[in-house]
Amino acid sequence: GDSVTQMEGPVTLSEEAFLTINCTYTATGYPSLFWYVQYPGEGLQLLLKATKADDKGSNKGFEATYRKETTSFHLEKGSVQVSDSAVYFCALSGPKNTGFQKLVFGTGTRLLVSP
Amino acid sequence: DTGVSQNPRHKITKRGQNVTFRCDPISEHNRLYWYRQTLGQGPEFLTYFQNEAQLEKSRLLSDRFSAERPKGSFSTLEIQRTEQGDSAMYLCASSESQGRGNTIYFGEGSWLTVV
Numbered sequence: 001g002d003s004v005t006q007m008e009g010p011v012t013l014s015e016e017a018f019l020t021i022n023c024t025y026t027a028t029g030y031p032s033l034f035w036y037v038q039y040p041g042e043g044l045q046l047l048l049k050a051t052k053a054d055d056k057g058s059n060k061g062f063e064a065t066y067r068k069e070t071t072s073f074h075l076e077k078g079s080v081q082v083s084d085s086a087v088y089f090c091a092l093s094g095p096k097n098t099g100f101q102k103l104v105f106g107t108g109t110r111l112l113v114s115p
Numbered sequence: 116d117t118g119v120s121q122n123p124r125h126k127i128t129k130r131g132q133n134v135t136f137r138c139d140p141i142s143e144h145n146r147l148y149w150y151r152q153t154l155g156q157g158p159e160f161l162t163y164f165q166n167e168a169q170l171e172k173s174r175l176l177s178d179r180f181s182a183e184r185p186k187g188s189f190s191t192l193e194i195q196r197t198e199q200g201d202s203a204m205y206l207c208a209s210s211e212s213q214g215r216g217n218t219i220y221f222g223e224g225s226w227l228t229v230v
Contacts, residue, residue, distance in 0.1 A: 004157075036221075043121075043206055043223040044158070089157050093219075101210065102171070103150075103219060105157030 002027040006090050006106035013113050019077040021109045023064075023090035026071065031092040033057075033066050033073040034103070038087045047075075047088070085113045117141070119222035121207050127228045128197055135193045136225045140209030147190050148219065149182055150206040151175065158206055164190060165212065197229045 007022040025031065032051045036044040048057030053068035064075045073090060087108045093101040120139040128134050140147050145166050150158035161180070163171040166187035176182075179197075184190040194201055204224040 043119075043204075044221040046218060046220065049218065091157070101146075101219060102148075102160050102163065103158070105159075107155070107157050 002031065002092060002094070002104045004090050004092055004104055004106035006088075006109050009087075009108070009110035011109060011111050013080055013111070015082055015113055015115050016079045017113075019075070019080045019084075019111065021075040021088055021090075021111070023073045023075065023106060024071050025073065025090075025092050027092055027094070027104075029094065030068070031094055032101070033064070034091045034093070035062070035064055035073070035075050036089045036091060036105075038089065038108070040086075044089065080111070080113045082113045082115055085111055087111070119207055119209055119220055121205075121222040121225050123225060124223065125226045125228075127230060130199060130229055131196055133193065133195045134197060134227060135191055136205050136207075136227075138190045138192070138207030138222060140188070140190070140207070141220060144209035144211055144220075145187065146210045146212055147184055148208040148210075149190070149192050150208065150221075152204045152206055152224070153202075161192075161205075194227070197227075199229045202227055202229045 003026045005024050034049045035047040037047045048059040050057040050066035056065045062077045087110050089108045090106045091103045147164040149161040152158040162182050164184040179195045182192045206224045208219045208221045210219045
């Protein structure tokens with residue numbers, strides 16, 4: 001079945017450092033890919049998404065590019081802030097013609113940013 | 116624009132008791148989802164509604180679990196005879212079926228602790 005693999009955390013960085021969180025996937029067809037962020041004690045917020053190969057999703061300085069050839073969707077940010085400390089989840093959903101969008105999540109990567 | 120609303124946000128119950136969670140989706144969304152998230156893990160799909168019809172159920176949803184969406188608006192998730200293994204965060208989400216169809220918006224979750 002479909003699956004998502006994320007790098008294990010925690011990822012500990014100093015403020016203004018460069019961030020990469022790796023995500024690879026296994027899926028049939030051409031899924032849509034997502035990054036969600038979860039702050040302590042809260043639900044998930046959509047951070048960015050990409051729906052086809054070579055698409056780049058971006059939001060709040062975060063970027064991720066849908067790489068079909070490497071089945072990857074790595075999350076990057078050029079300069080992290082303390083307020084970016086959270087858990088980041090990579091997820092996929094099947095193509096639109098499967099009827100509904102069931103999200104399959106990775107296990108999450110905790111990011112800790114220190115001043 | 117209000118987001119997905121869930122209540123109660125926190126529930127502590129004794130083993131063997133029944134609990135019910137409510138979800139109010141974004142008003143124009145006709146798709147509604149329930150997910151479960153345990154500590155240190157990504158959310159796992161439980162069930163999906165298109166309007167009032169429950170179209171998909173995960174094997175995780177044992178016969179002690181029942182979900183309803185009687186008028187195609189709000190939804191309830193009931194857990195009967197709770198067990199300690201039911202302790203988790205229960206997340207509700209909603210989406211449109213067309214347009215930006217495969218963006219799923221999550222609520223803040225309902226934490227369940229079974230003691």
